[in-house]
Amino acid sequence: MTTTARRSVTIIGGGASGVLLAAHLLRDPETDIRVTLLERRGQFGQGLAYSARLRDHRVNVPARGMSAFADDPDHFWRWLQQRDYPAPHGSWVFVPRRLYGTYLEHVLSQAGQSRPGRLIVLAEEAVSVRETRQGMETVLDNGTVITSDYAVLAVGHETQPSRGRGIAVRVGSDRDTPLDPEAPVMILGSGLSMVDAWLTLAETSHRGHVLVVSRNGLLPMGHQDVEPLLIDESDVPFGTGLLHFLRWFRRLIAETEARGGNWRSVIDGLRPFNQRIWQSWTGASKRQALRHLRPWWNIHRHRLPPELHARLSGAVSSGQVELVAAEFLGIERHGDGVRATLRRRGGTERSTIDVARVYDCGGVTVDVKASSNPVIRDLIGKEAGQPDALHIGLDVDERCFVIDGTGKPSRHLLAVGPLTRGRFFEIEAVPDIRRQCDDIAQRLIGL
Structure with missing residues (x-):
């Protein structure tokens, strides 16, 4: 037809x-x-x-x-x-x-x-x-x-292909079966997908320890109702190297905060120019940004609603959620649970951690x-x-x-x-x- x-x-x-x-x-x-x-x-x-x-x-x-x-x-x-x-x-x-x-x-x-x-x-x-x-x-x-x-x-x-030889579980999948509310779990990734996983656990009144593992150990920041900073196009350093751009950007944030402003205003004010900034960079600068800048950018640019950020911050402060900056090396089945192998950021030694389940929240491919x-x-x-x-x-x-x-x-x-x-x-x-x-x-x- x-x-x-x-x-x-x-x-x-x-x-x-x-x-x-x-x-x-x-x-x-x-x-x-x-x-x-x-x-x-x-x-x-x-x-x-x-x-x-x-x-x-x-x-x-x-x-x-x-x-x-x-x-x-x-x-x-x-x-x-x-x-x-x-x-x-x-x-x-x-x-x-x-x-x-x-x-x-x-x-x-x-x-x-x-x-x-x-x-x-x-x-x-x-x-x-x-x-x-x-x-x-x-x-x-x-x-x-x-x-x-x-x-x-x-x-x-x-979504990224699931890691861990099929042992790690996607939130909400058929393999995401009910857990003992006191069971320790691990979440791979600390971005918005991790927040979804944590909220899903909270919905079931999960009280067990939640270990959040990512390379940088960074949580998304929270929104505040602030006006975007008015940035003149002529002031934006298009086409410069990444380090020069970052120096300008950090200086602008420091100046804004010194006047009683908010870093969120700067990031939101830059939004009309983001695509042009990206396109003005060389391939090498783009690769540097993806490797080194993107994790920092994501947590500041893609922020959480304030009430969710407050809840998650409270869970971190209480110790129920623990952030770990580490490289995930692999997992294997261990008894009725899972044993994960990590290498802490800045270290060389491997460590193993036993949990009831590992959730893969690596985000989009x-x-x-x-x-x-x-x-x-x-x-x-x-x-x-x-x-x-x-x-x-x-x-x-x-x-x-x-x-x-x-x-x-x-x-x-x-x-x-x-x-x-x-x-x-x-x-x-x-x-x-x-x-x-x-x-x-x-x-x-x-x-």
Whole structure:
């Protein structure tokens, strides 16, 4: 079976990136465009981030920054108010991620209803894409071929392959069976995924010791309601080496705090320039940043809602949660539990620790060649696409068109969201993705 449409776009992936792009493509009532949105799970708007079930699994951006549309910043806040969502501090509220997934479903539904006949949503998995002289062919696992003028890869985040020879457990998986509430556990990773795991344990009234192991032993910082610092573009040292940039950045924070300000204001004020800063660096500076700067950047940039940060800090202060900066070397089964081998940061000796269970919270994969997505594997295998120079995403040009193995950009295949982080780096949060989706939509509508 073959489906054909005039001036059409096929979006592969129905998480936040795919839904936001579909909504932006369908905003213009004068444009005769057809959008087909594919999501194998049939749950649209609820990718890795927004499918979390617990109420305490919250977005880490306040509602005022989570609108689907940058030119309508209160869209999400109005949606919450229409549902009488309790918000004593107004739009500076951090909602459950599952609720934001519901909002994205609403945005998609409204887009389809406002443009009857222009949106098709399919609970199907794409296995490959092929570029033709006229456009793109998207092959589904049921044998259907969808032809369209353009195809956009919006597959979002993928989790890293599980470590520890299958012994470590993913939170919420079938192997995450009930534990003795007093049992000691280990969590690998200290980022936002670790916080989710700790909250899941807390939900079951777990009281046992929780050992959190990561290379740097750093916890995400907490949000405060502060205004972004106004930074003049001419003051930002674009194109300098990483060390020069860091000296400027630290000096700016010190000056801001000396005036009674907050370091969060500086980081938030830098946001409009983050992608340009990244692109101005050499390959060597980018590699240095990924290796040495990213852990520090992540805990300050991707912050926790204040009440969750206070709870976690309290658990650390009480000793129930212990942070360890160490290299994870491996695990093995030991009796009814698990024995983990670590090497503490700055040391050379190995140590073993016995726990009832190890949770793997290594976060999202950072090597696109390790993708489990059949479309990405097929693209790279056929050299119709290639990893970026750092292998943290697909190689795309400044317009988000996918670049093939010969270095030539496609005329019909694009990528959006986290897949493009090699070029843009800061492209994982909704405020950045919605802007990218708007740019791509305007471009495709105008072509």
